[in-house]
Amino acid sequence: MDQIPIMKIGDCLLVSIQVDMHDQLAISLQDNLTTRIVQTRARGVMIDISALEIVDSFIGRMLNNIASMSRVLDAVTVVVGMQPAVAITLVELGLTLPGVRTALDVDRGLALIRRLIDDEAGS
Amino acid sequence: MDVEKQATLAVKSAEDIVRIRREVRSWAVESKFSLVDQTKIVTAASEIARNTLDYGGGGQLALEKVRQGERRGLRLTFSDQGPGIPDIQRALTDGYTSGSGLGLGLSGSKRLCNEFYLESKPGVGTTVTLIRWK
Ligand SMILES: Nc1ncnc2c1ncn2[C@@H]1O[C@H](COP(=O)(O)OP(=O)(O)OP(=O)(O)O)[C@@H](O)[C@H]1O
Numbered sequence A: 001m002d003q004i005p006i007m008k009i010g011d012c013l014l015v016s017i018q019v020d021m022h023d024q025l026a027i028s029l030q031d032n033l034t035t036r037i038v039q040t041r042a043r044g045v046m047i048d049i050s051a052l053e054i055v056d057s058f059i060g061r062m063l064n065n066i067a068s069m070s071r072v073l074d075a076v077t078v079v080v081g082m083q084p085a086v087a088i089t090l091v092e093l094g095l096t097l098p099g100v101r102t103a104l105d106v107d108r109g110l111a112l113i114r115r116l117i118d119d120e121a122g123s
Numbered sequence B: 001m002d003v004e005k006q007a008t009l010a011v012k013s014a015e016d017i018v019r020i021r022r023e024v025r026s027w028a029v030e031s032k033f034s035l036v037d038q039t040k041i042v043t044a045a046s047e048i049a050r051n052t053l054d055y056g057g058g059g060q061l062a063l064e065k066v067r068q069g070e071r072r073g074l075r076l077t078f079s080d081q082g083p084g085i086p087d088i089q090r091a092l093t094d095g096y097t098s099g100s101g102l103g104l105g106l107s108g109s110k111r112l113c114n115e116f117y118l119e120s121k122p123g124v125g126t127t128v129t130l131i132r133w134k
């Protein structure tokens, strides 16, 4: 089965979702990310969904799960690049992403992760 | 209501859900839906297809381009011969799930469409019809 690559940049993991994921692929991404956070002791996880044309309840649940798991493993999660049409649809679907921070693009996402990590270190 | 184009798609695997999203998208583009409307109908289709697979044990989708007077749109009819839904009102409530979902598929899809019909009989099966007008 194909897999979604996970890149490591400094103490962050970066995932760029480029395909329309079927459900098992989404589940394996969630599992692989958890393993990698532990292995690499990453402090931040950035998920780029700019190529995703929809986010349904399944993908939404995956994003929430990733955020909760990384929090337990002492990492912050930021989702970047959500298309406006996707965001509008999510709201109407009734889906909320409580533990997920969002940013417009990868640059801002990295800046947000840095800030969140520094805030935690400071407090 | 006139049917201008019709296709039947299987809902038997997770790959079928991906295929349905792609097909509904291309029909919505062909019907000149706005990007937001395309996204809404594809998202609703994804939700109901997954229910058909996970709870209905698989089934099929009848995808139709329809016309009513001057209005044109897409009608999606998902049907399965699964266990059916004992309490339809409850199933349509935001947040109700009998599994481990968020309980948003049915109620959310209803909001994403212009017309939504749910028919279900315990032991016989479930049919969900979605219409999105252009
Ligand atoms: N085709 C079906 N056959 C039998 N039961 C169904 C069917 N579709 C939905 N249901 C029932 O209705 C409930 C609500 O469905 P809904 O899609 O709203 O939520 P969910 O699938 O549980 O969670 P989510 O869609 O948010 O992941 C389901 O938990 C299930 O019990």
Ligand SMILES: [Mg+2]
Binding pocket: B047, B050, B051, B101, B104, B105, B106
């Ligand atoms: Mg569902």
